[in-house]
Amino acid sequence: MPVKRGQARRGIPGPGGVPVTIWRAIVWSRGPLVGLLAILALIWVPSFFLTDESAWRFGPPFNIFFSAIAIFGGLFFLLLKTGPISEARSQARTLGGIFLVFLVTVGGLFVMAAAFPQFEIPRPGGEAEGGTPVERGKALFQNPALGCNRCHIIGDRGGNLGPNLSRIASIAATRKPGMSAEEYMRESITSPSAFVVKDYAPLMGADFVKKLSKVQINEIIAYLLTLQ
Numbered sequence: 001m002p003v004k005r006g007q008a009r010r011g012i013p014g015p016g017g018v019p020v021t022i023w024r025a026i027v028w029s030r031g032p033l034v035g036l037l038a039i040l041a042l043i044w045v046p047s048f049f050l051t052d053e054s055a056w057r058f059g060p061p062f063n064i065f066f067s068a069i070a071i072f073g074g075l076f077f078l079l080l081k082t083g084p085i086s087e088a089r090s091q092a093r094t095l096g097g098i099f100l101v102f103l104v105t106v107g108g109l110f111v112m113a114a115a116f117p118q119f120e121i122p123r124p125g126g127e128a129e130g131g132t133p134v135e136r137g138k139a140l141f142q143n144p145a146l147g148c149n150r151c152h153i154i155g156d157r158g159g160n161l162g163p164n165l166s167r168i169a170s171i172a173a174t175r176k177p178g179m180s181a182e183e184y185m186r187e188s189i190t191s192p193s194a195f196v197v198k199d200y201a202p203l204m205g206a207d208f209v210k211k212l213s214k215v216q217i218n219e220i221i222a223y224l225l226t227l228q
Contacts, residue, residue, distance in 0.1 A: 036074040043067055065108060137223030140216055148220075151203065154227065162204065163197045169227045185221045 043066045131139070141148045151162035158165075172181035176195055179187070187194050189212075192204035209217070 033074075036070060039070045040067055043070070069105065133219045133222040134226055135223075136216075137219035137221070140212075140220050141223060146208075146211060161200075163200055165224065165227060167227060169225045172224075181225060182221055185224050186217065189217055189220065 043063050047060075047063060140146060141154075149158040151159045152165045153160055154165050168185070169181055172184045173179065175184050175197070176187075184195075190209045191206070192208065193202050193206065196202045212220070
């Protein structure tokens with residue numbers, strides 16, 4: 001027997017005694033369910049193929065958080081189809097609800113970032129274990145938490161947003177008259193905007209030096225001075 005318009009609102013039983021509203025939700029959800037599964041796959045699958053150094057690889061806590069957002073979003077749209085939607089009591093309450101959702105989502109991301117850092121935070125140089133200053137400097141340069149090699153290439157590894165550092169020890173002293181290679185490197189780390197190499201944008205933030213101790217800066221310079 002066909003279901004008359006409005007019967008679903010009164011919870012008229014459908015197949016197997018299940019209310020029509022639920023049957024409608026199940027049928028409607030097939031498309032969004034496929035979409036939700038695709039989103040979840042997009043969140044989780046890359047984790048198995050990307051390296052730890054990749055900026056696009058998120059840890060399990062972030063993946064769980066993004067998955068929860070996707071699932072709650074899917075449930076929200078599913079609920080929209082289970083019955084009539086009452087009119088908003090006021091525009092202010094509607095905007096307030098939207099702002100609250102935004103605040104919770106963004107706030108959740110900040111909490112997750114503070115509780116579960118995306119990359120390992122480098123330890124102070126005084127706590128470094130073993131190795132020479134050059135070896136520790138190389139490890140710091142390649143540490144994803146600092147991201148040096150995302151912008152600078154050495155050999156065949158790194159990015160090209162910043163100058164090539166493959167032979168920086170040989171050319172650093174020629175960058176600024178009167179400055180030695182070591183002095184130039186130190187200024188480039190502590191005051192990156194003091195001198196910007198031609199054809200490159202000043203992308204390195206002034207707060208970068210706050211991530212490093214004086215010992216770590218010396219270790220990075222010791223490593224760079226070996227790149228002839």
